[in-house]
Amino acid sequence: MSLEERDLAPPEAGSPGGRPAIVIQQLRKSFGANEVLRGIDLTLEEHEVVCLIGASGSGKSTLLRCVNLLEEIDAGRILVEGEDITAPKVDVNRIRRRIGIVFQAFNLFPHMSVLDNVTLAPRKVLKMPSEQADAEATELLRRFGLADKRTEFPERLSGGQQQRVAIVRALAMQPDLLLLDEITSALDPELVAEVLNVIRELARAGMTMLIATHEMGFARDIASRVCFLDAGVILEQGTPDQIFNHPSEPRTQQFLQRIIEAGRL
């Protein structure tokens, strides 16, 4: 399904009869003796936007990297539209095409122009002809206000522009699911809004997204569901209203209290 078609589809979470976009079951991951994820269970319906909040080191980024198969998991399963992507013989390159990820530090390719950054994967992975890849990339760049940056190199762009290019690069593969790993944490405060607006637009267009974020205001606005991670487990989840206004767990209350004291909510 292309983004344009998705625009037409009503962004209605959990359409009846539809398979969940993602099912994570009892996911565990350790780095040496340090168990970072200690049994995560999480289901995302199609068109759902789920925000992961929690202190640094609570496992948000690791969870996203596991879903993208950038980390090998130790136990549990991850199903993407019913397919077990953590099965032993699965083709990781094929899975990753369907799951886009945007990183905190952008990770654009510094030796390529903006256009080449965006078209590399469509050309090399999807074997799309260059003209078509260029045309589609140009259209996406235009849509996100980057049309005039096509020929620039990443180092010439602001952080906000670089992060928007990184989002466009992920979108160019027409992923079914987008993972966002603290994508505004490396940005100057005045550049955060332009990136978050892009995500809001994607949410309106019905993109399924799993978002690790420290931007509580943004999470409250955009999320259909918020999950509070603590020490490698999802301690509490619910609607933004439930989590931010009526948290039931003391740990969640504590975390939000600290956020409020830091002036971040």
Place this chain on the structure above:
Amino acid sequence: MSGFGGIGPPDQGDLVSYSPGGPLYARQQQSAVRSTFVALASTFVFFTILAWVVVHAPGWPQVQKSFFDGSLFVSSLPDIAAAFLVNVQLFLISEALILVLALVVAILRSVPGPVLYPVRLLATIYVDVFRAIPGVLVIYILGFGIPGLGLAGVPNDPFFYAVVALTLVYSAYVSEVYRAGIESVHPSQEAAARSLGLSRFQAMRFVILPQAIRRVVPPLLNDFIGLQKDTVLVSYIGVVEIFRQSQITEAANFNFTPYMATALVFLVFTIPLARLTDYLVSRDRASQAAGGFR
């Protein structure tokens, strides 16, 4: 105009006087001219003294006759320059092979995973062995040893073994240069490429290597300066190249002047490459300081 009398960077008040044609600008120009003059003068004095010491040494007349025979220099130069073409061939063929072989070795050493452990081990042994043995020994062992086996179909041409030996020795060094470049590319670049669905090979080919190679061009050129000079080592297995040719001319005339001609040829060809390398290094440093891509 507070800084008017001072030397060094102007402060705010000097902006007007610092503009081209302004008095401070003129002052700095003047000081640059002066330091260039001092540098030239001290260099001149140093070499004049050195030359004086050499030509007043007790053995100088003898050395002058056997190393600086002007007419022999002129008459030996054409043969020596012609023989240098053999070095150029050696250098160019080996260099092309080294660029490829070293890259393959570097990539093999960089592949993770337990399955490829034997491959990594072999590549590591190769690099260790050929960096440990002096190049001239490798040239001897291959150049005399392999034809000596008398196997059918094995070439006898010393030029062939010269190329093989230089390629094996230098690829070991150059593969380390490549590997340093590959490892200098941050792992997040591979993660980004793989996350888009690129295979490990595609990530290496399109994302990591282009950045790695750009970074290692100066050290690569440095190794090639070494290779250019080490082509004379193959004279030991009977390739008539520039050094062998100068030995022949020397023996025919009982005079060392041909070696001076050879040295001159190398100076002419190597110094531009050395300057280019330095230029590239300083350009890299400048672009890094300016926040360019690393």
